[in-house]
Each structure stands twice: as C-alpha cells, then as structure tokens.
Amino acid sequence: QVHLVESGGGLVQPGGSLRLSCAASGSFFSINTMAWYRQAPGKQRELVATITKEGSTNYAVSVKGRFTISRDNAKNRMYLQMSSLKYEDTAVYSCQAIDSRSHVYWGQGTQVTVSS
Numbered sequence: 001q002v003h004l005v006e007s008g009g010g011l012v013q014p015g016g017s018l019r020l021s022c023a024a025s026g027s028f029f030s031i032n033t034m035a036w037y038r039q040a041p042g043k044q045r046e047l048v049a050t051i052t053k054e055g056s057t058n059y060a061v062s063v064k065g066r067f068t069i070s071r072d073n074a075k076n077r078m079y080l081q082m083s084s085l086k087y088e089d090t091a092v093y094s095c096q097a098i099d100s101r102s103h104v105y106w107g108q109g110t111q112v113t114v115s116s
Contacts, residue, residue, distance in 0.1 A: 031099050055071070
C-alpha cells in the first residue's frame with residue numbers, strides 16, 4: 001500500500017510561483033510513472049504532467065513552459081515547480097503513482113489558488 005501526501009499549495013498572485021511536493025510512503029513495489037493532476041471547480045480532472053522513473057516528462061499544453069515536473073527516486077518524492085501562474089491554474093492538485101505491478105495510487109490533493 002502506498003500513501004501519497006501532497007504539500008506546497010496555497011494562495012499566490014498571478015505571475016507568481018509555487019512548488020508542490022508529493023511524498024510516497026508505505027510498503028510498495030518500485031514506483032514507475034508518477035503524475036500530477038488537477039481539478040478546478042465544476043471541471044473534470046485533467047492531467048498536468050507525468051514523469052517516468054527514468055526522468056522522461058510530458059506536459060499538458062496549457063502548462064508547458066511554465067511548469068516543471070521532477071522526482072527524487074531515492075526519496076520517493078515528486079515535485080511540480082509552477083511559474084507564471086494564471087487564474088486558470090486554480091485547482092486542487094493531486095499526485096498519482098503507478099507501481100511496477102500497475103497499481104495506481106492517489107494523494108488527497110492540495111489546493112492552489114491564483115488570485116490578486
């Protein structure tokens with residue numbers, strides 16, 4: 001069982017930056033792909049970015065060039081550096097982990113609010 005905990009959310013002004021963290025703990029097989037998702041009020045959850053164990057990354061078009069996903073495999077942590085934040089980035093951000101047995105795990109989410 002994997003326990004994922006996100007942190008780093010908060011209130012930020014447009015154009016500002018935040019760094020989200022996702023910490024994995026518990027008893028689990030090797031984690032392969034990790035990802036950040038977000039869900040804004042009244043909208044469907046959307047994929048923000050993914051990163052493989054080898055470090056290959058992919059981003060949603062809406063965040064490409066502004067967000068950077070990274071991970072520390074030794075510490076079982078993943079990060080999302082968010083810059084040039086926009087009002088439309090306001091959402092609950094959740095991390096996802098998929099282990100080597102294809103088990104999918106989710107964190108509870110952290111709120112990011114972009115507002116002046």
